[in-house]
Amino acid sequence: MEKRSNAHNSRRNKNLGPRRTLNHLENQPSQALNPSRFEMFAMRALMRVFSKQKQAAARILTIEHGVVRANRTILAVDDGISTRLISSWSHAPKSALPAPQLSIDSIDVDDRANSSRPGTPTAMIDFSDSSTAHSQKTTFELLRALAVFRVCQVKWIVDNAKMLLNVSNRINTTITEAIVERTFYKHFCAGRDSVDMKPVIDMLQRHGVRPILDYAAENEGGESDEGISPQDAEDILTHPPFNQPARIYAYKSEEDCDRHVEIFRDCIHSVRDVSPCGFAALKVTALGNPELLERMSTMIVETKRLFSKFDTGKTGMVTHEQFKECYRQYFRAEDDEIAKIIQDIDLDNNGMIDYIEFAEMMHPCQLPTFTKQCTDVGPLALATPSDEEIALMQRMSERLHTLAQEAADCGTKLLIDAEHLKYQPAIDSLVLELQQKFNDKGKTDRPVIFNTYQCYMKDAAERAQVDLERSERFGFHFAAKIVRGAYLHHERSRAEELGYESPIHDSKEETDRCYDEVVELLLRYRSEHGPGLEVMVASHNQGSIERAVHLMQRLGIQCADNPSVHFAQLFGMCDNLTFTLGKANFNAFKYLPYGPVGEVIPYLLRRAEENSSVLDKTGDEIHLLLDELKRRYSFV
Incomplete structure (x- = not known):
């Protein structure tokens, strides 16, 4: 038979x-x-x-x-x-389609002739080649990526992810973390520590891509306590002026911040060891109490509002006479005292005071000197820090300066991440201090400290322009990472909850336009003023990448010889952009988040939310992954 x-x-x-x-x-x-x-x-x-x-x-x-x-x-x-x-x-399949055309005017013959940069012309870069995007992945990694992106398309799961994780943790934390680690964590994170990340870094560098190491633990803080609580042995009890309620800052938070300094120091050393021109990223909320950062931000915002009151003509400039008149209105001071203040802040002695000079005078740590002379207790007076809070702010600044010095000594560049709007003004102020010291044109020909600009914010272009002017005035190299923004839902919800106008652009088109305008502003500045300025175009938007590359070629900016323009995408996202740029000899980077599974879950939740909010992009990712599977297994 x-x-x-x-x-x-x-x-x-x-x-x-x-x-x-x-x-x-x-x-x-x-x-x-x-x-x-x-x-x-x-x-x-x-x-x-x-x-x-x-x-x-x-x-x-x-x-x-x-x-x-x-x-x-x-x-x-x-x-x-x-x-x-x-x-x-x-x-x-997408790999069989012709290369995408640029969404702005195509490069003309004169542009190509004037561009001496070696590498692949923009019109020849094919971001739809699945082999370039995913050939470095194993088949199992392709399948896992497909599963992760498919889950990101299920809105109910993403919207309730935090609740589902909490329920699962109550049942069994070990099993929950094991599942997360083998799926979302492995896809979006490079490992637990520098040793764990080495295979990933080696793979990237073999394909012309450099790493940005980012310890991905996020501290979102809590709501500030109102009213005095019994002082505990582990607490720092503050005594704000003007009869404000005392605030309590836990010593444990300070201990955690000191521990994070060592983690970031190891991160900087790892970058030095694996990539001489690499970046380390850090979050300021890991180095200071988030509630303290929120207090600092309130001080800075109220200072800006006070300047708008001094600027009676709404020209952005205040004359000496306007300053004297308004200062007498809000503060108690003699004429000779006011004259001394004007002399100190009008640095160029042009008879006018702008916001940059005004903000230098009203630094958060110097605020009590002025508010104790207030004629009335207003918003700025109520934002005044206590002596204990000033000490905590100085300690946070010391941690940042320690890491910045370490980065400068190691030849590593430091990216300061953007965070929630309620913390961002304080972060910007701290970064400005670092840039004035470590990007000083008199001491270095390349910047060390990069700030981050979120272009979904309505004031992003204005902030970039003001900070460019600051860099000229104070003689430091401007360096920036340009992103669209990662906290869109949070910012809109918070604005609605607290009853203020949303700081976020009303549409994606407005955000896209703002992003491209800021990138163009910085690239043109770099072209006109020569080396010194550096910009990182951190985007998952193919159109924005193509515009930036095209503009670089038109302006004759040569990345290979003078790497002043960098491109970056997050690990686990848009590999077709990163690996294609790396193959074409552009300065391509992957943002590599790392850390213990339990500590990076807030980061993973944001990644899932971001992918859910851009379903078209997730669909493109899925198509390219399927194309790569077909390329490998032609019979599937």
């Missing part, structure tokens, strides 16, 4: 001629890749999930000598009897 069956199968295969079944192909050696049965099973399952058409509408394909004779995305189907190949989509 067995011989008869074998003979029957032999005759059947002979009659099929060059036609082969998928089961037959699985048993044949492959010159490129020989998938395991597990991989084949997983691919079949996932391809069924991602299929958009009904199986009944699909047509059976044949394979001649192992080659699919159709330019279509195809799907393996196992009906329990035999395995067949059916078509699931009628469109050509």
Whole structure:
């Protein structure tokens, strides 16, 4: 009976001629890749999930000598009897499409002739090549990426992710973290520490991509206590002026901040060891109490509002006479005292005072000197820090200066991440201090400290322009990372809850326009003023990347010889942009978050939320991953 069956199968295969079944192909050696049965099973399952058409509408394909004779995305189907190949989509895979055209004017002949930069012309860069984007991944990593992005498309899961994690943790924290680690953590994070990250960093550098190391623990703080609580041995009790309620800052928070200094120091050393021109990223909320940062931000915002009252003509400039008149209105002071203040802050002695000079006078640590002379207790007086808070602010500044000095000594650049708006003015103030010292044109020809500008903020372009002017006035190299922003939902919800106008642009189109305008402002400044300024175009938007590359070529900015323009994307996202730019000899970087699983969960929640909010982008990611699977397994 067995011989008869074998003979029957032999005759059947002979009659099929060059036609082969998928089961037959699985048993044949492959010159490129020989998938395991597990991989084949997983691919079949996932391809069924991602299929958009009904199986009944699909047509059976044949394979001649192992080659699919159709330019279509195809799907393996196992009906329990035999395995067949059916078509699931009628469109050509993205890797077969022509390279995308630039969304701005294409490069003309004169532009190309004037651009001496070696590398691939913009019009020849193909961001739709799945091989360039994903050839470095194993098949299992491709399948995991597909699963992660598919989950990001399920809005209910993303919207309730924090609740689901809390419920799961109550059941079993160990199992929860194990699941998160093997899925979202492995996809979006590079590892627990520098040793764990080394294979990832080595892989990136083999493909022309450099690392940005980012300890991804996030401290979002809590609500400030109102009223005096019993002083505990582990608390710092503050005594603000003007009969404000005391505030309590935990010593444990300070201890955690000191511990984070050592973590960031190790991060800087790791960058030095693996990438001489690399970056380390840090979050200021990891180095200071978030409630203290929020207090500092309130002081800075109220200072800006006070300047607008001095600026009665709304010109952005205050004359000496205007300053004297307004100062007498809000503060008690003699004429000679006011004259001394004017002399100290009008640094260029041009008879006018602008916000930059005014803000220098009203630094948070110097605020009590002025507010104790207030004629009335207003918002600025109520924002005045206590002596204890000033000591905590100085301690936070010392931590930042320690790390900045370490970065300068190691030749590593330091990216200061943007955070929630309620902390950002304080962060900007601290970064400005660092830039004045460590980006000083008299001491270095390259910047060390980079600030971050979130272009979904309505005032992003204005802030960039003001800080550019600051860099000229105080003689330091301007350096910036330009992003769209990562806290959109939080900022809008907070504005609605507290009843103030949303600081976020009303539409994505406005954010896109702002982003491209800020990048163009900085690139043109770099072209006109020469080396010194550096900008990191950190974006997952292909159009913005293409515009920046095109403008660089028009302006003759040569990254290979003078790396003043960098491109960066997050690990686990938009590999088609990063690896294509790296292959074309641009300064391409991957942001590599790392840290213990439990500490980076807030970061992972933001990544899931971001991918959920840009479903079109997630769909593009899925298509490229499927294209790479098809490239490897042409019979799938």
